[in-house]
Every structure is written in C-alpha cells, then in structure tokens.
Amino acid sequence: xxxxxxxxxxxxxxxxxxxxxxxxxxxxxxxxxxxxxxxxxxxxxxxxxxxxxxxxxxxxxxxxxxxxxxxxxxxxxxxxxxxxxxxxxxxxxxxxxxxxxxxxxxxxxxxxxxxxxxxxxxxxxxxxxxxxxxxxxxxxxxxxxxxxxxxxxxxxxxxxxxxxxxxxxxxxxxxxxxxxxxxxxxxxxxxxxxxxxxxxxxxxxxxxxxxxxxxxxxxxxxxxxxxxxxxxxxxxxxxxxxxxxxxxxxxxxxxxxxxxxxxxxxxxxxxxxxxxxxxxxxxxxxxxxxxxxxxxxxxxxxxxxxxxxxxxxxxxxxxxxxxxxxxxxxxxxxxxxxxxxxxxxxxxxxxxxxxxxxxxxxxxxxxxxxxxxxxxxxxxxxxxxxxxxxxxxxxxxxxxxxxxxxxxxxxxxxxxxxxxxxxxxxx
Amino acid sequence: xxxxxxxxxxxxxxxxxxxxxxxxxxxxxxxxxxxxxxxxxxxxxxxxxxxxxxxxxxxxxxxxxxxxxxxxxxxxxxxxxxxxxxxxxxxxxxxxxxxxxxxxxxxxxxxxxxxxxxxxxxxxxxxxxxxxxxxxxxxxxxxxxxxxxxxxxxxxxxxxxxxxxxxxxxxxxxxxxxxxxxxxxxxxxxxxxxxxxxxxxxxxxxxxxxxxxxxxxxxxxxxxxxxxxxxxxxxxxxxxxxxxxxxxxxxxxxxxxxxxxxxxxxxxxxxxxxxxxxxxxxxx
Numbered sequence: 001x002x003x004x005x006x007x008x009x010x011x012x013x014x015x016x017x018x019x020x021x022x023x024x025x026x027x028x029x030x031x032x033x034x035x036x037x038x039x040x041x042x043x044x045x046x047x048x049x050x051x052x053x054x055x056x057x058x059x060x061x062x063x064x065x066x067x068x069x070x071x072x073x074x075x076x077x078x079x080x081x082x083x084x085x086x087x088x089x090x091x092x093x094x095x096x097x098x099x100x101x102x103x104x105x106x107x108x109x110x111x112x113x114x115x116x117x118x119x120x121x122x123x124x125x126x127x128x129x130x131x132x133x134x135x136x137x138x139x140x141x142x143x144x145x146x147x148x149x150x151x152x153x154x155x156x157x158x159x160x161x162x163x164x165x166x167x168x169x170x171x172x173x174x175x176x177x178x179x180x181x182x183x184x185x186x187x188x189x190x191x192x193x194x195x196x197x198x199x200x201x202x203x204x205x206x207x208x209x210x211x212x213x214x215x216x217x218x219x220x221x222x223x224x225x226x227x228x229x230x231x232x233x234x235x236x237x238x239x240x241x242x243x244x245x246x247x248x249x250x251x252x253x254x255x256x257x258x259x260x261x262x263x264x265x266x267x268x269x270x271x272x273x274x275x276x277x278x279x280x281x282x283x284x285x286x287x288x289x290x291x292x293x294x295x296x297x298x299x300x301x302x303x304x305x306x307x308x309x310x311x312x313x314x315x316x317x318x319x320x321x322x323x324x325x326x327x328x329x330x331x332x333x334x335x336x337x338x339x340x341x342x343x344x345x346x347x348x349x350x351x352x353x354x355x356x357x358x359x360x361x362x363x364x365x366x367x368x369x370x371x372x373x374x375x376x377x378x379x380x381x382x383x384x385x386x387x388x389x390x391x392x393x394x395x396x397x398x399x400x401x402x403x404x405x406x407x408x409x410x411x412x413x414x415x416x417x418x419x420x421x422x423x424x425x426x427x
Numbered sequence: 428x429x430x431x432x433x434x435x436x437x438x439x440x441x442x443x444x445x446x447x448x449x450x451x452x453x454x455x456x457x458x459x460x461x462x463x464x465x466x467x468x469x470x471x472x473x474x475x476x477x478x479x480x481x482x483x484x485x486x487x488x489x490x491x492x493x494x495x496x497x498x499x500x501x502x503x504x505x506x507x508x509x510x511x512x513x514x515x516x517x518x519x520x521x522x523x524x525x526x527x528x529x530x531x532x533x534x535x536x537x538x539x540x541x542x543x544x545x546x547x548x549x550x551x552x553x554x555x556x557x558x559x560x561x562x563x564x565x566x567x568x569x570x571x572x573x574x575x576x577x578x579x580x581x582x583x584x585x586x587x588x589x590x591x592x593x594x595x596x597x598x599x600x601x602x603x604x605x606x607x608x609x610x611x612x613x614x615x616x617x618x619x620x621x622x623x624x625x626x627x628x629x630x631x632x633x634x635x636x637x638x639x640x641x642x643x644x645x646x647x648x649x650x651x652x653x654x655x656x657x658x659x660x661x662x663x664x665x666x667x668x669x670x671x672x673x674x675x676x677x678x679x680x681x682x683x684x685x686x687x688x689x690x691x692x693x694x695x696x697x698x699x700x701x702x703x704x705x706x707x708x709x710x711x
Contacts, residue, residue, distance in 0.1 A: 007434075015709065028618075096438060096545035099705040105438040119543040124469040133465060136458035137544055165472075 003108070005189060005221050006071040006094070010103035013064040013089050013245075063089040064245045066103070073188075076215040076222040078236035078253055080260055085242040087225045091115060091193050094223065109188030109221075112138050116193070118178030123167030127158060127177055130166050134181045148184045155206075156180035176203055183210045189221045190214065211235055227333065233257055260394070268292070270393055272377065278390050284318040285386040287326075287377050288357060292393060295363060305400040305417055309366050314359040315352075315379060323349035323382040326360050330395070331374045332415065338368065349382075367417045370399040449697075452547040462554035467561055481565045485521065489513045496640045505642035505674040511577055512672070516639035518570045519667045522563040523601040523660060524630050529555045530609025531626050534617045534707050541707070548704040549697075552610055556602045563598065574671060590670035590677060597663050597670075600685050604659055607692025614696075614703035637664055643676050656681070659688035 016027075064086045071077060079087050092098050094105060095113030120137040121130050131152055135145040145152075153162055156177045158169070166174055192211075212235060214220045226232050232239065232253065239256035241249040249259050272287045291312040294300050303309065313326055326343040343350070343360060352358060373395045378388040411418075452459075471477040492513040496502045504512035530552040534541070537551055577583040616623040637660045638646070646655055655661055662681035669675040 093438065097542055098709055099438065106434040106436075107438070108433065108435050110435070113544065116543045120540050122465055122469060124472045125465065129465075129468075133461045136455070136461040137540070137546055139455070139546065140457075142457040142460075 004070045005073045005108045007106040008069050011067040012102045014101040015063050062245050067247045074219040076236045078232035078239040079225045081242035086245040095191050111189040112185045112187040113191035114182050127162040152180045152184050191223045193225045275389050277387050279388050281387040287315045289314040304398045311362045316357045317352045321352040321381045324352050325380050327378040329376045333372050370397050372396050452549045459550050463558045466558035485517050485566050488517050502641050507672050507674050514570050518566045519664050520639045523605050525559050526556050526605030527609050531612035533613040585673045588670050600663050603689040607696035610696030610700040614699040617707040659685040
C-alpha cells in the first residue's frame with residue numbers, strides 16, 4: 001500500500017568556497033577543457049567533508065555527500081542535524097531550487113516546498129492579490145486558489161485587512177496570511193524548513209495542528225527540518241540525522257533524536273576536549289571529561305522529571321592555578337540560559353596543582369519539566385575566564401512515569417518543576 | 428525497475444535542453460498571468476499621473492529627437508512629418524528595448540525568489556514580454572491618434588498599405604528577438620557580471636544601427652549599409668513605417684531574415700537559460 005514516493009540516489013552537492021572572480025574563471029575554463037575531452041569534472045574528485053569549524057585545504061566542500069534514502073507515501077520525516085550538516089542543502093535540492101553535483105532524485109506526485117513563507121509577496125498588492133500570486137508561485141491553479149480563498153482568509157485571521165496592500169500589514173499578519181496560503185496547498189509531498197517558527201503561540205499551535213492533519217488524515221508525505229527537537233518529535237514518526245553532509249542515521253524519530261543527543265545518556269562519559277570552545281581561552285587549562293549520572297536510579301538509561309542528577313567534571317592544568325572555579329549552566333534548545341551554577345557557591349575555590357587530573361562532582365535536583373536541555377561547562381580563576389564550552393551535551397528529560405493519566409491533574413505548560421503546598425481552608 | 432517508468436520527474440545532476448520545460452511552463456500559465464498583472468498594477472501604484480507616464484515618455488523622446496536630429500543635425504525623414512517619423516520609430520523601438528533590458532536581468536532581479544521556490548524560470552521573462560505588450564499597446568494607441576490627427580487636420584497623404592496586417596508579426600518578431608537575447612544575456616551574466624555593464628550601452632548603440640532616427644533609404648548607399656542590413660531589427664522598424672506611413676523599403680526576404688535570427692536566438696536562449704536556471708542560485 002505504501003509505495004515509494006521519493007527516492008534519492010547517491011546525492012551529492014559541492015560548493016565552492018570564497019569569492020567568484022578571476023580565480024573561479026580559471027577553474028571554469030579548466031572544467032570546460034576536461035568536458036570537451038570527454039573527461040569527468042576534475043573538481044568533483046576533490047572537496048572535503050563539511051566541517052565549518054576547521055579551515056580546509058581545498059576550495060571545494062561537499063555540503064552533501066552520497067546521500068541515499070527512500071521515502072514512502074504518507075510518511076512524516078524530520079530532518080535533524082547541527083548547523084551546516086546539510087539539512088537546508090538537502091531541502092534545496094529536493095525542492096529544485098538548485099541542482100545536485102552528482103546523483104539523482106526521483107519524485108512521484110506533486111510537490112511543494114516552503115523554504116520560507118510568503119515568497120513573492122509584493123508589498124503593493126493587497127492581501128487577496130498576494131494570496132493569488134503566492135498560491136500560483138507555489139504551483140496552485142487560479143481556480144483552486146479561488147475555491148479555497150474563504151478558507152485561507154478565515155485560517156489567517158486577517159479578514160479585515162484582506163483588501164489592504166500587505167506593506168501596511170504588521171509582520172505577524174503578513175506571516176499569518178503567508179502561512180495560510182501554504183497550509184492550503186493541495187500537494188502529495190510537502191517540504192518545510194522551520195517555517196513553523198512564525199506567528200504567536202496560538203497560531204503556531206494552529207499550524208502544527210494543520211500539519212498533523214495533513215499527514216494523518218490526508219495521507220500527505222511531509223519532510224520537516226527543524227532545530228526544535230520537541231516539535232520534530234511531536235509531528236514526525238521517522239527521522240534522518242545529517243552530520244557533515246552525510247546521512248548518519250535514519251529510522252524511528254525517537255531513536256534518531258536520541259542518537260543526535262546521545263551524549264546526554266546516563267553514566268556515559270563525554271570527551272570534552274573534542275568540543276569546540278567559545279570565547280577567550282587559556283591554553284594550559286582544559287576540562288577533559290564530564291559524566292552525567294542519574295543518582296536516583298543508576299540503572300536507568302534516561303532522565304526523568306524529579307530525578308536527582310550528578311555531574312562529574314574532570315579537568316587538568318599544566319600550570320598551577322590558584323582559586324579556580326568550575327561552572328556549569330543549563331540552557332534550553334534555543335540557547336537561553338536557564339540556570340548558572342558555580343562550584344564556589346558551595347565549595348571553596350580550588351587550588352590546582354600541575355598535571356593532575358581533578359574531578360569535581362555536583363549533585364542537584366534539576367527543577368525542569370520534561371524537554372531537551374543543553375549542558376554548558378566553564379572554568380575561571382581569580383583573574384578571569386579560563387574556558388567556556390557550550391553545548392557539551394544535550395540532556396533529555398522525560399516525563400515522570402505516573403499512574404494518573406489525566407492530563408488535567410498534571411501541569412502541562414512551563415519549563416519549571418514547581419510544587420506549591422496546597423491546603424483546603426474551610427474543611 | 429519497472430517503477431522507473433512511473434516517476435513524475437527526476438532531478439539529475441546533468442542538464443540539457445528538453446521540451447519538458449516548455450510543457451511544464453504551460454502548467455504554470457496562471458502564474459504567468461499573475462506576474463503580468465503584478466507588473467502592470469505595481470508599475471504605477473502611488474503615482475499621481477499613473478498610466479499617463481506611458482504617454483509622457485514617448486512624447487518627450489520624440490520632442491528631443493526632433494530638436495537634435497531634425498533641427499540641429501538636419502537628418503531627412505523621408506518626406507514624412509518629423510513627429511510621425513520619430514514617434515513611429517520610438518514606439519516600435521521602445522517595445523524591443525524595454526523587453527530586452529528587463530529580461531536581461533531576470534536572474535539577478537529575482538535571485539531571492541528563485542532561491543526559495545521552484546517554478547519554471549521561463550515564466551518570468553515571458554511575463555515581462557507580455558506586460559510590456561500593454562505598454563506598447565498604449566503607446567501604439569498614441570501613435571495612431573497622432574497619425575489620425577495628421578491625416579485629417581494636416582492633410583498628410585497616406586495610401587493604406589496591406590502591410591498593416593503584418594503588425595502582429597512585427598510585434599512577435601521584436602518580442603522573440605528581445606526574449607532570446609535577453610535570456611542569453613541574463614544567463615551569461617549570473618556568474619560573471621561584467622557583461623551586464625555593456626547591456627544598457629549596447630542597446631543604445633543598437634538603436635543607432637537601426638533606422639529609428641533616419642530612414643533606411645538614406646544609408647542604403649553608405650559604407651555602413653552592411654552593418655545596418657545585418658541588424659535583424661532593421662526590417663522590423665522599416666516595415667512598421669511602410670505599413671503606417673507608406674514610406675520606406677519593404678522586402679519579404681529581409682523580414683524572413685529577421686525571423687531566422689529570432690528563431691536562432693530563441694533556441695539558443697532557451698538552451699542556455701535552461702542550463703543556467705539549474706545552478707544559478709549557487710553562483711548569483
């Protein structure tokens with residue numbers, strides 16, 4: 001019943017770094033010369049794995065390299081990966097905005113891609129005119145748009161302004177109208193690039209609902225790229241993980257997400273030396289390892305709300321340091337810091353001797369509700385910051401297992417775990 | 428393997444000319460009209476004179492040409508009242524040059540939208556050709572009005588020529604030549620923009636190589652004859668004058684030559700444009 005609707009074979013995309021000028025002209029001429037003699041493009045043989053943090057040797061880089069996958073009808077896929085992993089390149093190739101360097105993509109059915117909402121909106125045209133224009137750009141026929149016009153306007157919630165030029169719109173209204181057009185596209189395959197991160201909370205909720213509906217009830221195939229892992233897990237059943245332009249893993253979304261965030265598992269030791277530092281750093285000091293431990297249930301692979309956690313942070317210095325402080329902070333997936341903890345809150349500053357690896361532990365109850373969080377580490381001495389290591393690990397907190405399934409009896413929003421004492425007065 | 432047959436389409440790394448892109452463009456014909464409408468509507472929004480600007484431009488140009496080429500340089504106008512002579516040339520020439528200049532920046536102007544969504548890129552230059560047609564129609568109307576004024580009020584003698592029926596063919600030829608060369612230019616200038624500096628300048632030069640400000644009969648014996656006859660626009664502008672003013676040199680073979688050049692330009696244009704649209708978002 002479920003036929004293959006997208007088939008990607010050996011897909012690669014190479015980009016040239018640097019500016020276009022006389023240098024690229026000589027490459028172009030060389031390439032042309034090879035082609036005239038019936039040889040392969042010489043520059044396709046070179047190129048490096050795309051790791052943006054390291055300065056490469058070659059002018060060419062593979063944004064995607066030998067990616068193969070198949071997607072069946074009605075599946076909802078989430079594409080995850082770090083910045084520069086090739087997610088957007090993959091979507092661009094699928095949506096035909098650019099063409100691959102090698103390989104091919106086979107597609108069955110009608111496809112629409114939303115790399116952005118409101119592409120082609122023209123400020124001088126009214127909302128209604130823009131709905132027609134934008135719909136047509138996305139591949140809808142005029143008749144189709146006209147028949148859905150009322151629905152689109154109602155969904156957007158900007159009825160009052162529909163005959164006003166969109167340049168007079170607030171940015172929220174603009175985005176609402178633009179998304180409404182996209183949400184009413186009648187296609188077999190829908191490609192979305194984090195476009196849901198628009199509008200206010202209620203509108204986002206509405207959009208997510210619409211997406212879910214498209215996937216589950218209308219049998220549409222959806223490819224969704226996002227950094228918001230919770231959102232991805234909420235919508236998608238399957239996932240693929242890209243790393244440095246290569247397809248690292250694909251399959252069940254929860255497995256893929258935990259692979260992506262594997263560093264955050266209980267008792268797993270993370271080699272901190274390999275993680276890029278941010279900001280000022282002294283070369284003699286290094287945080288070497290960190291272990292995240294579930295102190296409540298050492299046998300559990302995962303973390304749940306209310307579990308007591310323990311961090312074991314190891315560090316070493318080639319020089320003696322006086323009054324050293326170790327710090328960690330926890331931020332949400334968007335990078336907003338939620339809490340900042342210093343060893344000096346509870347423990348005197350450490351005097352570090354040369355070439356000895358120290359380990360310090362911190363035990364705490366994480367006052368956070370279920371979700372994905374990031375652990376950041378840092379160290380400082382009396383004179384200043386010695387190093388800062390952001391995103392050392394992703395910590396996924398799962399909801400507490402609870403016999404009571406009634407969600408009305410449990411908190412459902414917010415990020416803090418909070419337990420007020422309740423008392424009924426007139427007993 | 429039998430599934431290979433049933434794919435709706437396949438995205439390859441290699442490119443080439445295919446008629447599939449033309450049939451695909453047909454599926455997007457509604458978008459074509461939306462773009463045409465957008466161009467027309469947005470052109471004169473928030474202007475007081477609005478579409479009147481379409482008249483002002485040819486009138487001012489005619490006045491300027493009369494002053495410089497007729498009064499100062501004393502170039503002949505084939506016994507035709509100078510106003511009619513210049514206006515006819517400008518009306519035809521404007522359509523061609525507007526189409527060429529606008530289509531020659533298709534990729535550059537729309538880089539943003541092209542980078543975000545796919546539709547047959549051909550739609551955009553086509554929409555420019557069509558929306559300029561309206562402007563041409565308005566300016567053509569102005570020309571006819573002035574022509575009628577000269578016939579009835581100034582006693583300008585004209586023998587109605589059957590060549591008037593060729594007008595749509597002339598417009599088609601101009602559109603085709605502009606579209607073909609515009610597509611070639613925009614494709615060639617995506618990666619190396621050097622050529623785009625030449626476009627404005629070349630269009631001006633080309634006008635002087637076309638009998639817009641002088642009748643063909645005055646240069647037929649000069650040594651630039653080859654240059655002017657080789658210009659595929661020469662027969663078009665000249666036929667336009669023959670049709671409406673009854674003066675000029677008409678030849679079927681010259682018109683056939685224009686048609687041949689147009690066909691070659693269009694085919695080359697489609698080919699190069701097709702090749703470029705696949706990868707230009709990486710280079711623009």
